Amino acid sequence: MSLFALRKNLRIYFKLQLMQIRSTVEYAADFWIGIVGAMMLQASGLVFIIALFGQVDQIAGWSVWNIMLLYGLAMIPTGLRELFCDGFWTLRSKVNSGEFDRVLVRPISPALQSAGALSSIHGFGGVILGSTLIWLSLTRSDVALHWWTIPFLLLTITSGTVLVSAISMLINLTGFWEPSAQSALPTMLAQFIDFAKFPIDIYNNAIRTVITVLLPYAFISYYPALVLLNRNHDWQWLGYCTPLAAAWMVLVTKFVWSKALMRYQGVGH
Incomplete structure (x- = not known):
């Protein structure tokens, strides 16, 4: 895809998303x-953390605000x-129903169409609560804030969004190989993000x-937090590698996506 075509597709994609919002x-x-x-749903996990830290002072050397x-x-x-x-979570149903045929004939990238097929307002809640937690944790943790803290956070969050979106697409591409209309596999794999809410040393x-x-x-989360909290850890340098991890997942997902498109045969096959 040329740079001009990519810009055109992205412009259409964001216009459609803004219309949905x-x-x-x-x-x-x-x-x-x-x-x-x-x-409130997101905060339910925080209740568990608060209750846990009512019994212990630290988890693997991480305080309650570090975990936050x-x-x-x-x-x-x-x-x-x-x-x-x-x-991406509608891909399986579209593939099984044959509705994916319409995605392929439209004059816009099938990947962007699939990404923008649904917009959940629940995301606003996660962004608001997450931003609040980051601000509280950095101001209440015993760490020095630097001029690069905000740019580093913005780069990490942007790259992290690309990364989790690529993973979301990748795990839902299983629908091209599984004949069933429903599968617990994508949901199960998506839940691995919960492991990133705690220090992985445990x-x-x-x-x-x-x-x-x-x-x-x-x-x-974990590796960037090592940088933000200035923790003396052997793997702290990986905190700067979130853009590389995101790029790697995009390449892997793009490869699997191309294989999925070749496998798709449409209605009646």
Whole structure:
């Protein structure tokens, strides 16, 4: 795809997404109920953390506010993915129903169409709560803030959003190989992001490998947090590698996507 075509596709994509968001905002009551509900759902995990730290002072050397930073760093990319790329979760139904045929004949990238097929307002709740947690954790943790803190956060969050969106697309591409209309596999794989809300030192080598290499969720929270908190850790340098991890997942997903398109045969085959 040429640079001009890419810009055109992205422009159309963001216009369609903004239209979906605007249509949702028109119903103010439903909009705010959805946001508050999403924040309450996300906050349920924080209740567990607060209760846990009522019994212990630290987890693997991480204080309660350090853990909150991990939560916030994981919430924002997830929320942005829900806002702009939640459509990947409709791929399986479109493939099984044959509706994916229409996606292929439209004059816009099938990948962008799939990403923008759905926009969830719940993402606003994740972004708001995640931003609040990051601000509180950085101001209440005993760390020095630098001129590069905000740019580093913005780069990490942007790259993290690309990363979780690529993973979301990748795990939903299983629908091109599985004949069933429903599958628990994508949901199960997506839940691995919860491991990134805690310091990965508490996990065994298998889980650390999965969330660092196979489904590299650790790059959206744990490794960047090592940099932000200036923790003296052997793997702290990986905190600067979130853009590289995101690029790697995009390349892997692009490769699998091309194989999925070749496998798709449409209705009646």
